[in-house]
Amino acid sequence: MANLSVRNLTIHPLELLTIDRFEGAKEQTGDLLTNTLGTVNSFLNATEFKTTRTVAKGEPHKQDKVNVTIDPFKTKETNERTADPKKEVIRLVFKTVGHKYEVDVPSADTKSTVMKKLDGGKLELTAVYVPTGALLAVFSSAKLDAWMKELDNDWPLQTLSIPGTHNSPTCYKALPSVRCQAVGVPEQLRNGVRFLDVRVSADPEDQNLALVHSAFPVSLTGTKWFGDMCDDIYDFLQKHPSETVIMSVKREGTGKGTDQQMGNHLKKNYVDKKRDFWWTEPKVPRLGEARGRIIIMRRFGLSEELKKCWDGRGFGVDAAAWPDNCEDGHIGGGHIRVQDFYEISETQNVQKKIDFARGQLERAAEQNFSLGHKDKTPPFFVNFLSASNFFSASCWPERIAAKVNPSVVEYLCIRHGEDGKGPRKLKVGTAGTGIVVTDWVGANGDWDLIRCVVGMNARLQMKR
Known part of the structure; x- marks a missing residue:
């Protein structure tokens, strides 16, 4: 597995503090009818629709303290491997402008994710994970x-x-x-x-x-x-x-x-x-x-x-x-x-x-x-x-x-x-x-x- 890289596309430094590793569990995205219709439409029209998603299960089986700082508009490779696809979810905690933010990789729906505020931070951050590059891009584009x-x-x-x-x-x-x-x-x-x-x-x-x-x-x-x-x-x-x-x-x-x-x-x-x-x-x-x-x-x-x-x-x-x-x-x-x-x-x-x-x-x-x-x-x-x-x-x-x-x-x-x-x-x-x-x-x-x-x-x- 490749090591995870983080690209900071915000105007503030990001500090990656911890990475928790969870076993991944499959979860249905909707009921039977919704999933059936979504699958049919996806087959006919090519727009991706997933009937299941991978979520973090239970408590983390491992936690690593990382303390990696990524300056604005810079990319840094960590020494931590990225998530094993469909088997694992990693939870990252970042600190910026004095507050902490959390994101799961990959996110449950594999789309861009608004990062969770852990202590009342005012910034609105989003993250996009690119599996082919083992890279998480962090943007200030939530609003x-x-x-x-x-x-x-x-x-x-x-x-x-x-x-x-x-x-x-x-x-x-x-x-x-x-x-x-x-x-x-x-x-x-x-x-x-x-x-x-x-x-x-x-x-x-x-x-x-x-x-x-x-x-x-x-x-x-x-x-x-x-x-x-x-x-x-x-x-x-x-x-x-x-x-x-x-x-x-x-x-x-x-x-x-x-x-x-x-x-x-x-x-x-x-x-x-x-x-x-x-x-x-x-x-x-x-x-x-x-x-x-x-x-x-x-x-x-x-x-x-x-x-x-x-x-x-x-x-x-x-x-x-x-x-x-x-x-x-x-x-x-x-x-x-x-x-x-x-x-x-x-x-x-x-x-x-x-x-x-x-x-x-x-x-x-x-x-x-x-x-x-x-x-x-x-x-x-x-x-x-x-x-x-x-x-x-x-x-x-x-x-x-x-x-x-x-x-x-x-x-x-x-x-x-x-x-x-x-x-x-x-x-x-x-x-x-x-x-x-x-x-x-x-x-x-x-x-x-x-x-x-x-x-x-x-x-x-x-x-x-």
């Missing part, structure tokens, strides 16, 4: 509903590590090649997602925009509307005024409306009715300016009317010239850089997708920016983890996510933000991730990927 609250107003949004979803509102009953998300936009927002990828169909004579995925409606049970989704976002921002939402808007579907007509509908029927909730200036704001607002990243051309907005500067952050199926495409003068390789023709191409995603993470981490200095603001790095092939069931969104998402979690926990550990061995600057756009997060309560991305913002609390 996902308001994670932006901890960050300085002066940070440009481009420097933040921002979780996003691809075809965000496609959580309804639909064709498996169309559905991209396990949960709806409100639940995504409550669990840390701050970038929404939205596709709408436009009618020249109707200002109401319908939600679509390519040529298909997002639901088989009736049209879902852009306005209803916006109401959900307004409600979230009213309750969480520290947060902002970046919304990429693109025209798709079978509607006869043009980009220009769709843009006019967007402004007149939605933005103008709730002006305080929208940021439409054609520049990227800093976090303080963006709080409580929806930032439009437009993937559509402008009408003559919208070109006149903002003293003739236009409307929204311009992403109209979106590069297609690219590893690192540049928009305009490079103010947005995109990894959006999505044409997966065979399952072997999934590894290529994973490599491209890791490469874009590394390029984002290389960028540097400091508050109070005259550093050039880096571009937005937008990194789509999504891919699909309509004609191949093995390459539908959920099945691709079941392979790509865990690989990216592993990369973030073990290698992201470490000099020379990325695929191109680049140096590390601010060590952000950029905007990481995912499919099927939140399935069966699994928010590991979101916690890992949000956790990378801790460095901004130290860097000035």
